[in-house]
Amino acid sequence: MSRVPETVVAVAIPLAWSNWVLPGLGLGVRGRTAANAGFATAYAVALRGEPKWWSAKGFRYGAVSTALVAAGYGVALAIPSVRKGLREFIDRGPEVDATEWIMVHIPIGTVYGEEMIFRATLEPLLDNVFGARAGSALGALTFGLWHVHPARAAGDSVPVTVAATAAGGFALGWLRRRTGSITAPAMLHLATNAGGAVAPRLARLIGTAEK
Numbered sequence: 001m002s003r004v005p006e007t008v009v010a011v012a013i014p015l016a017w018s019n020w021v022l023p024g025l026g027l028g029v030r031g032r033t034a035a036n037a038g039f040a041t042a043y044a045v046a047l048r049g050e051p052k053w054w055s056a057k058g059f060r061y062g063a064v065s066t067a068l069v070a071a072g073y074g075v076a077l078a079i080p081s082v083r084k085g086l087r088e089f090i091d092r093g094p095e096v097d098a099t100e101w102i103m104v105h106i107p108i109g110t111v112y113g114e115e116m117i118f119r120a121t122l123e124p125l126l127d128n129v130f131g132a133r134a135g136s137a138l139g140a141l142t143f144g145l146w147h148v149h150p151a152r153a154a155g156d157s158v159p160v161t162v163a164a165t166a167a168g169g170f171a172l173g174w175l176r177r178r179t180g181s182i183t184a185p186a187m188l189h190l191a192t193n194a195g196g197a198v199a200p201r202l203a204r205l206i207g208t209a210e211k
Contacts, residue, residue: 002090003186007129010047011142014117019149028092029101033109038180040116050139051182058183061175073195086203091198092154102197111189115172116145119182136173143169167194 017039027035044051052058076082094101110120126135144166151161172185 001019003125008087010122010125011138013043014122015142015145018146023149029096029105029109031054033074033105036109036113043124044116044121047121047125049175050124051116051120052180053186055179055181055183058175058179058181059187061179062184062187063071065175065184066191069188069191069195073199077199077206083203083206086200087207088206089200095106098197098201102194106193106197110193111186114143114146115182115186115189116148118169119172119176119185121178127177132177136170136177139173140170143172 009072020037022032022039025031025035029035043049076086096105122142123135123139126138129135130138144162144164147159147161147165172189175184176182177186179185
């Protein structure tokens with residue numbers, strides 16, 4: 001029996017959750033984190049996801065990826081014009097303090113939730129049904145479309161956000177296929193998002209010190 005209908009549903013469910021259901025619940029950031037983690041767990045269980053959270057090879061790839069991200073943020077902070085632009089992102093922070101956001105909401109609501117849904121569950125299904133090449137493209141596109149409502153809520157360009165996050169999803173999916181686990185994708189995902197929260201604050205500190 002063809003698994004295409006099941007796969008179409010598997011793609012549609014997270015898109016509906018991220019872009020309609022979760023926003024419609026009207027939850028605060030803590031509620032959204034809990035709801036997203038719960039949804040991701042239920043989704044993985046229902047679709048028999050394979051969340052292999054640890055592998056030595058994945059850790060090695062993840063460590064290199066994390067170092068590259070850190071170096072990228074370091075270069076950005078070293079360039080005055082880019083550093084000035086980073087400071088503007090502080091005003092777009094969530095309604096919780098930075099420590100809680102970085103230590104709780106990014107790891108649980110974003111990294112755990114999205115890695116369980118995409119790299120642990122949906123992408124292996126897409127690979128099995130359509131093959132690795134088509135599966136990687138479809139998984140990346142779905143990951144990009146997952147971010148449509150968040151982009152609108154933040155006032156960002158939807159096409160740019162979808163393209164950027166789809167590219168990121170492709171890289172995360174490549175790491176999963178390369179290492180056979182979600183260790184490396186989770187590490188890269190955490191480094192990118194946590195760095196995005198820390199860098200604007202470091203930019204502000206550097207700017208204050210320069211005055």
